[in-house]
Amino acid sequence: MKHLLLLLALLCGVSAPLSAQRNRKPINNTHEIRLGAYALTPFLMEFGDAYVSDPASKIFNDSKLVEGDHININAKAVTYTYRTSRAMEYGAQLSYSGSFVPYFSTLTGERTHIASGQYVTLMPYARTTWLNKPWVRLYSSLAIGFTMVFDQGKQSDFGGAFQITPIGITVGRELFGFGELLTIGSNGFATLGIGYRF
Numbered sequence: 436m437k438h439l440l441l442l443l444a445l446l447c448g449v450s451a452p453l454s455a456q457r458n459r460k461p462i463n464n465t466h467e468i469r470l471g472a473y474a475l476t477p478f479l480m481e482f483g484d485a486y487v488s489d490p491a492s493k494i495f496n497d498s499k500l501v502e503g504d505h506i507n508i509n510a511k512a513v514t515y516t517y518r519t520s521r522a523m524e525y526g527a528q529l530s531y532s533g534s535f536v537p538y539f540s541t542l543t544g545e546r547t548h549i550a551s552g553q554y555v556t557l558m559p560y561a562r563t564t565w566l567n568k569p570w571v572r573l574y575s576s577l578a579i580g581f582t583m584v585f586d587q588g589k590q591s592d593f594g595g596a597f598q599i600t601p602i603g604i605t606v607g608r609e610l611f612g613f614g615e616l617l618t619i620g621s622n623g624f625a626t627l628g629i630g631y632r633f
Contacts, residue, residue, distance in 0.1 A: 464609060464632035465518040467526075471613070473510040473623030476532045478554045478582075500547065503537035510554075510622040514630075516562060524562040528578050528598070530622050531555055553585040556596045556621055562603075570608060576600040582621060596621035609633065 509532055516526030533553040540547050558580025566573035577599055584592035598620030605613040615626045 462518055462521060467514075467516045467518065467524065467630055467632045469512075469514040469516075469613065469628055469630035471512045471514065471615075471626045471628030473512065473530075473532075473618075473626045475624045476507075476509045476622060478532055478552075478621065479507040479509065479534050499541050500538050501541050503539055503546075506535040506537075508533045508535075510556070512622060512626070512628075514560060516560060521567055522564050524564070526560045528558050528560045528580075529556070532622070551585075551587060553588075554582055555585070556580060556582040558596055558598060558621075570606060572605045574600075574603045574605070576603060578620070598622050605630065 510530045511532070512528050512530035514526060514528040516524035518524045531554070533551065536550045538547050538550065539545065558578035560576065560578040562574050562576040564572050564574040577597075579597045580595075582594050582596040583590055584594070586592075598618060600615045600618045602617065603613060603615040605611045609632050611630050611632070613626075613628055613630055618624055618626060
């Protein structure tokens with residue numbers, strides 16, 4: 436009986452690493468590019484007006500100008516990652532958002548100028564995949580970097596930026612769609628987009 440148990444233990448000890456080796460699939464499509472559109476970009480919701488200057492106010496009296504509708508462009512981002520393992524990817528994300536406010540003359544009704552604040556954000560990016568199926572992946576990600584603020588087309592400020600994604604999902608193989616909800620950070624609180632693995 437002891438010999439039988441010893442033999443079974445030996446077989447299990449040998450077969451376990453062999454089985455793990457068989458299940459260790461090669462990493463395919465290590466490169467990935469994504470294009471995403473965010474919703475509710477914080478810069479535009481809270482800080483947009485602070486960076487939108489009004490240079491014409493020095494020339495025109497406020498009573499002769501009327502502010503038009505704000506035009507906000509929520510963050511649009513391109514993300515590149517390189518897959519180092521079945522669970523980890525590293526790369527960078529570049530995003531753009533902007534706020535534009537037209538001003539009109541109360542005398543002629545013509546547009547006098549457009550005040551603008553634009554934001555370019557660059558962040559190193561890391562993603563961990565915790566459900567990896569052929570057609571569906573669930574993941575979390577973290578990005579930390581900086582934002583450049585352009586007031587009237589000229590750089591006026593520089594600050595930190597971050598983006599945390601607790602839960603994201605991709606559906607597809609080489610060509611796929613993705614969605615992220617309850618994201619926290621500089622780009623916005625949710626995103627949808629498409630991507631390609633190669």
